[in-house]
Amino acid sequence: MEFTATTWEDLKRPTPQWFTDTPLGIFIHWGPYSVPAWAEPYAELGEEEDWEKWFTHNAYAEWYFNTIRIPGSEAAKRHFDLYGTLSYEAFLDMWDPVNFDPAAWADLFKRAGADYVVPTTKHHDGVTLWDAPETGDRNTVRRGPRRDLVADIAEATRAAGMRFGVYYSGGLDWHYRRFRPIIHQDDVMDRCRPKDAEYARYCYVHSVDLIDRYTPDVFWNDIEWPDEGKHFEEYGLGRLFEYFYARCPEGVTNDRYGGVHHDFLTTEYQHMSENEGEETWENCRGIGLSFGYNRAEGPEHYLSAAAALKHLVNVVSKGGRLLLDVGPRADGTLPQEQIDCLEGMASWMVAGKEELVRGHAMEAPEAVCAFTGTSAWVRAIGHEDHCAVFLASESVSDDCKGTFLLSNLPEGFDWSAARVKGTVVGADVECADGSVTVHGVFDTPIIVVAPKA
Numbered sequence: 001m002e003f004t005a006t007t008w009e010d011l012k013r014p015t016p017q018w019f020t021d022t023p024l025g026i027f028i029h030w031g032p033y034s035v036p037a038w039a040e041p042y043a044e045l046g047e048e049e050d051w052e053k054w055f056t057h058n059a060y061a062e063w064y065f066n067t068i069r070i071p072g073s074e075a076a077k078r079h080f081d082l083y084g085t086l087s088y089e090a091f092l093d094m095w096d097p098v099n100f101d102p103a104a105w106a107d108l109f110k111r112a113g114a115d116y117v118v119p120t121t122k123h124h125d126g127v128t129l130w131d132a133p134e135t136g137d138r139n140t141v142r143r144g145p146r147r148d149l150v151a152d153i154a155e156a157t158r159a160a161g162m163r164f165g166v167y168y169s170g171g172l173d174w175h176y177r178r179f180r181p182i183i184h185q186d187d188v189m190d191r192c193r194p195k196d197a198e199y200a201r202y203c204y205v206h207s208v209d210l211i212d213r214y215t216p217d218v219f220w221n222d223i224e225w226p227d228e229g230k231h232f233e234e235y236g237l238g239r240l241f242e243y244f245y246a247r248c249p250e251g252v253t254n255d256r257y258g259g260v261h262h263d264f265l266t267t268e269y270q271h272m273s274e275n276e277g278e279e280t281w282e283n284c285r286g287i288g289l290s291f292g293y294n295r296a297e298g299p300e301h302y303l304s305a306a307a308a309l310k311h312l313v314n315v316v317s318k319g320g321r322l323l324l325d326v327g328p329r330a331d332g333t334l335p336q337e338q339i340d341c342l343e344g345m346a347s348w349m350v351a352g353k354e355e356l357v358r359g360h361a362m363e364a365p366e367a368v369c370a371f372t373g374t375s376a377w378v379r380a381i382g383h384e385d386h387c388a389v390f391l392a393s394e395s396v397s398d399d400c401k402g403t404f405l406l407s408n409l410p411e412g413f414d415w416s417a418a419r420v421k422g423t424v425v426g427a428d429v430e431c432a433d434g435s436v437t438v439h440g441v442f443d444t445p446i447i448v449v450a451p452k453a
Helices: 017-021 051-056 061-067 074-083 090-094 102-111 149-159 185-191 197-214 237-247 305-317 336-356
Strands: 024-028 116-122 163-168 218-221 265-268 281-286 320-326 360-362 366-369 377-382 386-392 400-407 419-421 428-432 435-442 446-451
Touching: 024 281, 051 061, 051 185, 061 074, 102 149, 102 336, 116 149, 116 218, 149 163, 149 197, 163 197, 197 218, 197 237, 281 305, 305 320, 305 336, 305 377, 305 386, 336 419, 336 446, 366 377, 386 400, 386 435, 419 428, 435 446
Parallel strands: 024 116, 024 320, 116 163, 163 218, 265 281, 281 320
Antiparallel strands: 360 377, 366 400, 377 386, 386 446, 400 435, 419 446, 428 435
């Protein structure tokens, strides 16, 4: 094709409507790291301010290749105790997804309310989940699973009526460019990040191949992009964006290219919250503390359906969307805690999803339990013809029960006609003197809607 863009400004375009409208996508982190499947369940990203502590106790199982190389880390000790001097490379050959059922995954994701699915195609370990150019046998088609996992997920995702995207680690590749282990955020963004033209060409070739094979609606790059590839000449990032938009007219890409271009901003767990604003943005996080499956995580580390829904509503009420991650086991099954979370979301989304689409943020009313005087969790989303108020317990472990008084309600709506939306057994509302009283017991957010006055 003929390339015409010469500046980053030339690439700017309106956000496609489908992405603006969607509240939820599903992330999938699956790789050789799913074989050892271990990390310390340390904290959510953003909770630990000391980066050296974070990387030494890294809660991300998909960072196993890095963490086991940090002297004194618990991951390094455990790896030696279990595997001795076995290299990370061996886990690719040990990866056997014998129970992988992409159609069942897609059905669950769709019922949970997702509109798009984004699997990892190459994480920082450099292993590709398709027969990527120049990878030799270091991919899932030639070794381990012996199949094109990207194609399998793409086909099932689209058959279920969802959009398909790809994750690609352009910022790090611990196999193709070997650095010492990362122990600080400056290592990620500068000291241990490949910046050379040859690696930029390698990433370009991979990315074009992904676009040609799978025509993704989302291209989700991670970390950064090699500096010597940030141009508009042959193998340049500018050309890659132009090619992507030409082949995938409704495609979007994120902001992890070092600030040169984006269609949407990202936050991750509690990190980069400054990106929550008026621009199109997306929060990503795992159902647990890790993106990849972590056998060290227990039920206490996973989001319940109620907690996941509260997080989703909170993100959407601030103008964002949620990319919620699942981490499959090496055999292709999803942990039961992840299934339970998504199944619980699916039940709620039957009535609740439409309240998360094409709404706008509103100042939430106050909600107080009539018996205890304690505050409840409450958010509000406005629509053209009505307002939706979401009410839940402040605690992620407790049901919301009792009588709640809602005050300081958004103006311009007929709260005397408020009603509970959905099928919450025993829940009802009373309206008097400009306030709303909600009665009931519910474990996921209850939705109270009122028409425009």
